[in-house]
Amino acid sequence: MDEAKEELKEIIEFLKDPKKFQRLGGKIPRGVLLTGPPGTGKTLLAKAVSGEAEVQFSSLSGSDFVEMFVGVGAARVRDLFEQAKRYTKTSGKGCIIFIDEIDAVGRQRFSGIGGGHDEREQTLNALLAEMDGFGTDESVIVVAATNRPDVLDPALLRPGRFDRLIVVDSPDIKGREEILKVHVRGKKVSPNVSLNKIARQTAGFSGADLANLCNESALLAARREKEEITMDEMDEAIDRVLMGPQRKSRVINEHEKKITAFHEAGHALVALLLPKVKSLDKVTIIPRGLAGGYTKLLDEDKKLYTKNELIEGITVSLAGRASEELALGEISIGAHDDIEKATKLARNMVCVFGMSEKLGHISFDKQSGPIFLGRDLVTEKHYSEKTAEEIDKEIKAIIDQCYHMAKELLEKNREKLYTFANTLLEKETLDGEEVKRLLGFKTEEKPQDDSEKTKEPIDFKTEEENKDDNSENP
Numbered sequence: 001m002d003e004a005k006e007e008l009k010e011i012i013e014f015l016k017d018p019k020k021f022q023r024l025g026g027k028i029p030r031g032v033l034l035t036g037p038p039g040t041g042k043t044l045l046a047k048a049v050s051g052e053a054e055v056q057f058s059s060l061s062g063s064d065f066v067e068m069f070v071g072v073g074a075a076r077v078r079d080l081f082e083q084a085k086r087y088t089k090t091s092g093k094g095c096i097i098f099i100d101e102i103d104a105v106g107r108q109r110f111s112g113i114g115g116g117h118d119e120r121e122q123t124l125n126a127l128l129a130e131m132d133g134f135g136t137d138e139s140v141i142v143v144a145a146t147n148r149p150d151v152l153d154p155a156l157l158r159p160g161r162f163d164r165l166i167v168v169d170s171p172d173i174k175g176r177e178e179i180l181k182v183h184v185r186g187k188k189v190s191p192n193v194s195l196n197k198i199a200r201q202t203a204g205f206s207g208a209d210l211a212n213l214c215n216e217s218a219l220l221a222a223r224r225e226k227e228e229i230t231m232d233e234m235d236e237a238i239d240r241v242l243m244g245p246q247r248k249s250r251v252i253n254e255h256e257k258k259i260t261a262f263h264e265a266g267h268a269l270v271a272l273l274l275p276k277v278k279s280l281d282k283v284t285i286i287p288r289g290l291a292g293g294y295t296k297l298l299d300e301d302k303k304l305y306t307k308n309e310l311i312e313g314i315t316v317s318l319a320g321r322a323s324e325e326l327a328l329g330e331i332s333i334g335a336h337d338d339i340e341k342a343t344k345l346a347r348n349m350v351c352v353f354g355m356s357e358k359l360g361h362i363s364f365d366k367q368s369g370p371i372f373l374g375r376d377l378v379t380e381k382h383y384s385e386k387t388a389e390e391i392d393k394e395i396k397a398i399i400d401q402c403y404h405m406a407k408e409l410l411e412k413n414r415e416k417l418y419t420f421a422n423t424l425l426e427k428e429t430l431d432g433e434e435v436k437r438l439l440g441f442k443t444e445e446k447p448q449d450d451s452e453k454t455k456e457p458i459d460f461k462t463e464e465e466n467k468d469d470n471s472e473n474p
């Protein structure tokens with residue numbers, strides 16, 4: 001969290017020696033907003049700031065107010081600020097007021113169904129009034145945390161209020177390795193455990209997830225009566241945190257197992273065949289959590305995707321169903337999650353990222369704030385019925401094109417698909433290297449930057465473009 005820490009260091013300086021900044025007429029910042037996914041340590045960071053600056057820390061959580069009687073929340077906010085001001089006056093020290101889950105009170109006003117939420121609005125108004133009422137000589141800083149900056153009332157973000165925004169993101173690969181080091185401290189870990197490898201497999205995990213992973217692996221090792229935690233338990237713990245525990249006891253009939261094997265082999269094979277897709281970590285047909293089986297790709301710490309990468313992502317999502325249809329001649333409901341994911345992504349391509357050739361570089365769904373964890377965002381739609389129809393058509397064109405591409409790739413590699421699915425039926429779980437060896441792909445570990453050049457790049461064309469091509473070359 002180097003960047004977040006750097007920004008907060010400045011706040012610590014303010015709190016430690018406000019005079020230094022006021023001497024030249026500067027105003028101490030009033031409010032700092034920490035935003036980021038759950039479990040990334042926003043509360044811990046705020047506490048660390050107060051500890052480092054040696055100032056008082058008082059906190060409350062936005063969700064405490066939700067069920068309160070009208071007026072109580074506002075009174076509590078006034079109380080909290082009153083206490084903080086009194087404390088700084090008598091002690092000469094600074095104070096941090098920490099408001100967790102500020103989105104619970106700070107949602108945009110007048111936006112609820114059937115008008116506003118009286119209690120919430122009064123609390124929010126009290127908070128705004130208190131923040132505006134600060135004297136310039138008081139060294140009270142309000143730190144708030146949220147994972148939904150997109151729903152906050154714009155009034156909260158105005159200058160003089162929460163005008164400093166600090167993003168506390170999920171840790172990157174280096175950060176994850178450091179966090180893992182902290183959590184294996186005091187646990188008996190075998191020397192064969194590579195924290196770097198685990199860090200690579202856990203893109204998107206928050207600090208809390210990584211702590212959970214380390215604890216799960218210790219419990220697993222104990223259950224298996226081992227002397228130390230090995231890579232096996234670590235691997236199993238990653239899957240547990242991701243998908244829930246294995247359900248080996250679930251009885252699956254042979255036909256169901258076969259569908260799952262072809263479904264997963266379809267995802268994994270298409271992932272291996274496409275140039276931009278992340279490397280394959282493992283494939284299994286052992287049910288876990290709600291999933292019948294799953295294919296795990298090694299995620300990179302990536303934030304910026306190209307159109308082709310998105311297209312390939314959708315293609316991999318649809319490859320499970322395409323494989324069922326191709327190999328078994330019928331399709332199952334096992335793909336419902338894939339279908340949902342693919343549709344959402346295609347919709348975002350058209351409506352948010354402006355990636356549809358036909359509709360152009362235009363945003364149709366207004367979305368604000370960072371896109372965390374694939375949550376449904378608050379969207380405003382402003383377009384005509386006719387445009388809505390075209391949007392639907394474009395989404396369908398993308399999905400159809402991707403499905404077609406997946407099926408074509410599998411058709412061309414039919415033999416590989418059958419070998420893969422049959423081996424899965426027999427062995428149930430295969431890791432990425434085993435799969436590559438089995439199917440004759442290059443096996444050396446893919447480097448981090450994914451520079452394998454053995455695959456040919458594919459060109460994505462919408463149906464419209466294909467039609468144009470055909471008319472030129474009848």
Ligand code: ZN
Nearest residue numbers: 320334335338
């Ligand atoms: Zn699937």
